[in-house]
Amino acid sequence: MAKNIPAVSMIVPCYNAENFIQRGISSIIHQTCPDWELILVDDGSTDSTAAICQRATAEDERVHFVRQKNQGVSAARNRGLDMAKGQYVMFMDSDDYVNPDILAFTLKEAAKYDADIVMVGHNRVEKDGNIHSDSSHWSDTENSDKIKEDILLNRLPNFVWGKLYKKSLWDDIRLPVGQVMEDLYIMPEVFYRAGQVILRKEPYYYYSHENEHSIMSEAGTHYIRRKYDHFLAWKNHEKIADHYNNNGAAFFCAQKSMRSIIRALSLDAGVNALSEAEKIYGRTYIRECRVPLPFLTCVVRDVLLSNHTGLLHFMGKAQRMLIERQQKRRARR
Structure with missing residues (x-):
């Protein structure tokens, strides 16, 4: 690598992560490959996250830190991409951590296969300390077309983390700010831009479930937003499938889009978590999209589509109550 150009820029968005961020930072600092920079982007934390990050910059010159007002994880990742100097980039969430060999391994695989993306497996870390492999059923492969289609159809997880990317893939792509399902939205764009892609199921990434919170907030508005953003993400998948003339994938993605927007709009009846423009956009899609659906x-x-206000409000309330009960049962378990 040229002088002052690290092999990898590791980008970590941080928000109120004081209980976990030091673990993640340490997992980068102790990499067996020393040729990296760590970019910590604090997204307006109100706890001691910023102080922990600043201390890391004082202890290792490869660690860089920047603060910004709270704009969400996508804006923080985008800020990291703007700052990145590495030939490759990798993302890590602030409550996660990585195997000390993740950079050495993925860089070696990228060089061996001249790969634009190296995707590795991950373990899930539970609140009770148990660790489960979520990737043990995957198959190692260098079949780029298969991997890309599996990402498009979400048969492989669309998480932005757990992947080494050639930085040039992101030159004019940024994550959508304000969306909840930003990973699902953007991943096919990045993968279909790539040439060679390889997959290794070995779990080099540790995904934390220790800090999981309910996806339901007051009146279920967060859940409604998630469903609407699912719709936007699958609609983008549909567009990419159409562009590459993959009719089977486009049909699958259209069905996912339809189910998501129908769910979002029906749950929103009587709540109005969605804007009027979003509701019009969703209804227009429902009218124009022609895919078979369950009865x-x-x-x-x-x-x-009938816009029967009374019936819509009753239906929305019933669905929200059902989801809230499901969430409470999951929380008790």
């Missing part, structure tokens, strides 16, 4: 989904679709 009950078709019933909900027809009620939405």
